[in-house]
Amino acid sequence: MFQDEKVIETKICKHCSCQFDITDKDIEFYEKISPSFPSPDSKESGLKKYIIPSPTLCPDCRQQRRLTFRNERKLYKRKCDASGKEIISIYSPDKPYKVYNQDFWWSDWWEALDYGRDFDFSKTFFEQFGKLIREVPRMSVFGKNNENSFYTNHTDWAKDSYMAIDTANSQNIYYSKWVVNSTNSIDCYFIDKSELCYECMNIDNCYKCFYSYYSNNCKNCSYIYFCDNCENCLFCTNLKNKKNYILNKAYNEIEYNKLSKEIFANKNPWEYFQEFLKNQIRKPTLIYNSENVLWDFIWNSSNVFNSFTIIDGEKLKYCHDSWWINNSYDVYEAAFECNFQYECHACNRWKNTLWWHVSYDIYNCFYIDSCHNSSNLFWCIWLKNKSYCILNKQYTKEEYEKIVPKIIEHMMKTWEWWEFFPSSLNPFGYNETVAQEYYPLTRKDVIPAKAGIYENENISFETGLEWEINYIDREWNTYKTLEEAWKRPVFKYSTYEAPFPKVEKIIPANKLPNNISDIPDDILNWAIECEVTKKPFRIIKEELAFYRKHNLPIPRRHPDQRHLDRMSLRNPRHLYTRKCDKCGKEIQTTYAPERPEIVYCEECYNKEIY
Ligand SMILES: [Zn+2]
Ligand SMILES: [Zn+2]
Structure with missing residues (x-):
């Protein structure tokens, strides 16, 4: 919790019915990010603030809902709807959307405002947006300024890369996720300024490291865990400024070379590494150079809570896998100077933006999906270089400021104003998205018992995503009130299987x-x-x-x-209370109490290791 933070309300999650706390600092945050517009009431003068109330879903259900919009690594071959050529896309060919290849999408050859429409106050907002998102052409995969890197997604300035997801300023990257300023690496996750690395995770400034985890500034190391500034180290952990170490023991160069050859000739290195780690001391949480933070893998940050994998962050809650962001709640994958964001994912360089999905260079926007280099947008999709638009229709600044408050008031009545996009609007099957990695569901969980109504009508269960969309539309209409509809998440499921290319054997x-x-x-x-x-x-x-x-x-x-x-290999994104294995003091850690690892409190760890 932030310093002096007080719980002021315990709420019941509308989806899973668990209890979650709202604190005074949370309310302060929601108030700070609440937007102001000129009052629509002609009797009132000045600005009116549209307060965002505390969330109706628990942090996990909010995260799950956001992640259903994120297909990172399911890439398919399909036709570009502009050129007719075969392209790689995150949308399988059976999806009912228009998809343009990246270059055409960024060009001036088409205009997303052509799909604009007036807001209809007799309908809900999500209903109208649902129709818009099925019509506006989509970019085949997310990315910009890439060269010879077709089989990638969420990439910026990638060169000669393949199956590289969430990468920036990197080249020759294969089968990896979250790679920044790095080159020539394969099968890595979350690496920065590194070169010639293989099967590494959470490393920074490393060179020629294989099977290395949570380590910085290392060179020619393999099978290391939580090491800093080491060279020629093998099967080591908790080392700093060491050279020619094997199993945390020093050797001269000749001995090091001889012994390492022997180990690789006679042992299964991965099993040998796991065996070695069993008896080594672990830190309760992986926190490095940070102040007043809790949870796991927080680097160079301050005041970060309920968040995992954060680098250079400040004043954050419920944020994950983000880098260089401040003053934000409920964010997944944000980077490069992001400030005051709430319920968003995949964003670069943006400020004051709420409820949005995959957008770069954005300022003062609400409820947007995949818009770039824009400001003052409300409920828009796939726009670039625009301002003052609603439902993809252009307005003047004065018109925009008049209509938006009316829409917000309408959305308050329909229980929509403070909610992220419902999962039923996402363009993917649940099983194609990152939600499946963190909150796995089977097809039966996704399409529940009510599917029976379709069996009665002899509609096959195997007709893919479109069927699921019809099902959801019908399902949605069965609710008596929108408030009731919000009580249950509605997911989709994809049954599409890409044909495997012909091979010799x-x-x-x-x-x-x-x-x-x-x-x-x-x-x-x-x-x-x-x-x-x-x-x-x-x-x-x-x-x-x-x-x-x-x-x-x-x-x-x-x-x-x-x-x-x-x-x-990552610890669960959950904090447990267990006892320090040295002094018996109670600690908060990502190691569940029943796990066999030796976990020390910070004080005992620091005394023993440094
Ligand atoms: Zn919940
Ligand atoms: Zn202790």
Whole structure:
């Protein structure tokens, strides 16, 4: 909690019925971000503030709802609706949307204002927006200024990359997520200023590191965990400023080279690393160079709570995977100077923006979806370089300021004003989105018992997303009041399966030679059957060259499974109370009390390690 923060209300979540607290600092925040417009009542003069009340959903349900709008890594082949050419897109070909390739979308060859419409005060806002979002053409994948990097999403200034998600200013990045200012790396998550890295997570300024986690400024290290400024270290943890260490023990260079060769020849390095870590001390939470913060992986930040993976953040709550953001609540994936944001995801460089989805360079906007370089927008989608628009229709500043307060008052009556977009409006199946990674649901959970009404009408269960949309429209209409409708989230499910490209043969993963020197060039024409999911996957030329150069074996698992494996190495995004394994003091930690790791309180950890 922030300093001197007081709980003033305990609420019941409208979706999951759990209890969650609202504090005086929360109310202060909601008030601070509440927008003001000239009063619509001609008797009143001056500005009227439209207060945003405290949320109706608990932090997890809010996060789940936001994440249903985010398809990061399910990429499909489909036709561009402008050129007719085959493109890569986050929208599978069965989706009922118009999709343009990135270059055409950014060009002046089409105009999103052509889809604009008047606001209809006899209808709800989400109903009208639902119709608009099905008509306005979409960008095939999110990104800007990329070169030879078609198979990527949420990328800026990417060069020669493949399956790179959320990357900025990086090149030759493959099968990785959250990569900034880095080059020549494969299978990484959250890396910054790093080069020649493989299977690394949460590293900064590292060079030629493999299987390295939560480490900074390291060189030529493999299988390290929470190390800083180390060189030539193998199977080490909690080290600072060390060289030629194996299993946290110092060696001279000759001994180091001899022993490391022996270990790699005789052991399974991953199992050996896990065995070593079992007896090592852990910090209760991974916090580095930060003040007054709690939760996990918070770097160079202050006053950050209920948040995970934050770098250079200040005054944040319920924010995740964000970098260089201030004064915000409920944000997922924001970066580069973001300020005063609430209930948003995927944003770069924006200020005073509430309830929005994937937008760059935005100021003073509300309820927008995928708009860029714009300001003063209300309920718009896929606009670029615009101001004073509502439902994609252009207004003057004076008109805009007159209509918006009326719409807000209308939305208050329809229980919409303070809510993020309902999941039923998202263009993806739940199973295609990041929500599935954090809050996994089966198809049966998503399409519940009421599906029976369709069975009676002989409508097949296997006709893909469009069917689910029809179902949702009908479902929505069965509610007596909108207040009731808000009580239950409505998700969709995608049944689309992309055809696998023709290959010469498919090899089961266990038939692959262990030694990379035994792998022929022909492997580029084959597919490998994933040892876990049995899903086939291919090796690309660039990664084969990387494995050969660094003497790494060919992966046995599908890239999706490798991503899930990395995500599972992170501690849960939950804080538990347990006792310090040294002094017995009660601590808040991401290690559940029943977990076998040795976890010390900060004081005991610092005494023992530094
Ligand atoms: Zn809830
Ligand atoms: Zn202790």
